[in-house]
Amino acid sequence: MTTLHIVDDDEAIRDALGWLFQSRNVPVIGWESAQAFLDAWTPETTGCLLLDIRMDGMSGLELFDRLLAQGSRMPVIFLTGHGDVPIAVGALKKGARDFVEKPFNDNELVDRVIGALAFDHDQRVREAGQAGLAARIASLTQRERQVMELVVAGRLNKVIAEELGISMRTVEVHRSHVFEKMRVKTAVELTRLLTGAG
Amino acid sequence: MTTLHIVDDDEAIRDALGWLFQSRNVPVIGWESAQAFLDAWTPETTGCLLLDIRMDGMSGLELFDRLLAQGSRMPVIFLTGHGDVPIAVGALKKGARDFVEKPFNDNELVDRVIGALAFDHDQRVREAGQAGLAARIASLTQRERQVMELVVAGRLNKVIAEELGISMRTVEVHRSHVFEKMRVKTAVELTRLLTGAG
């Protein structure tokens, strides 16, 4: 199960939210500052983020920006006491998942968090597949990659041989190595794999 | 050039926005009510929508909902005088492109509208391609569609013949008809076409 990270400099709020979510069987970690979370964050950190906008030191928005800059795609739900439409709009357009004003409805917030956690999980499953794919592509040699691109572009071996200025036989060898390393049996399967089709 | 549709029941605002956009060479049509726009709307209506939230009769949000229900994907920018975060968040999560509070910065609004118009145009170009594709698929016979699906799934003719309980030769005939009607030469090209790859 993935974890909800609550970042709020108000200990009372962290505790209250902690109780709320633990009572719903959602694992929670509280962070007393944006910097504390950012220091602990790694690309492997999973779950979702419940983030107060106004905090001493680094604001929630700034933390969001820094996470994005570091390539994070963890879903972020902002929590704010004083509604400000331009801030909300800006945050959502940057990719925040939600923006909730206090006081909030407990059940609604829990639902949104659970939705965000599920999204993060699905996203990670997808990315794991992509990572496996990337590893397989990385195991190809230069020449094999060239041949693969042309195969996936729909070229016949004969044409590929001409374009690369090598013999058809060599293309065949590379092609079969590509199929083997990419673990597919046909050019169509390879195409589906690389274009991310179902 | 596509058109900006301004829906606002305040004639003074329609006029002011009309002047603003016409001075920047953005074609504008003003609508005095949500209902008036909705009555005139067809799936072929192009451009983007600048939509006041609070209006007599149908509200901007309700118009947005109705357009979505009718399959519109025209970009919508909401304009509102009295900021309300939950409304803004809800609109953006439903797919609104932007949510701007009055008073707004003229240049910024113009930029956002131009961006929305460009987006609509690109979207329509993509959809036009998809429509041509749909027409080609529609010209296939039942059997040809079945064979096509299996070809794109990476099956060999031999396997397809078994699965459909027909001879390999028949599969070959259907397959070549599919290639002809879909205007491709190889199974890989067909796969790319159907999976929407570059």
Next chain:
DNA sequence: GAGGCTATTGTGGAAATCCGCAGAACCTGC
């Protein structure tokens, strides 16, 4: 220098695809 990886090419055969020619059964519309 031996061993491994990469890239290259050839021979030859099995399997699969591509394609024209020919024919038949079924159904629909004029």
Next chain:
DNA sequence: GCAGGTTCTGCGGATTTCCACAATAGCCTC
């Protein structure tokens, strides 16, 4: 009824792909 579209099949040959066996050569590492 006949023309036309759809579905089905076979034969034979050209083209392409797949694959095992075999070999040469450059580069890098131990």
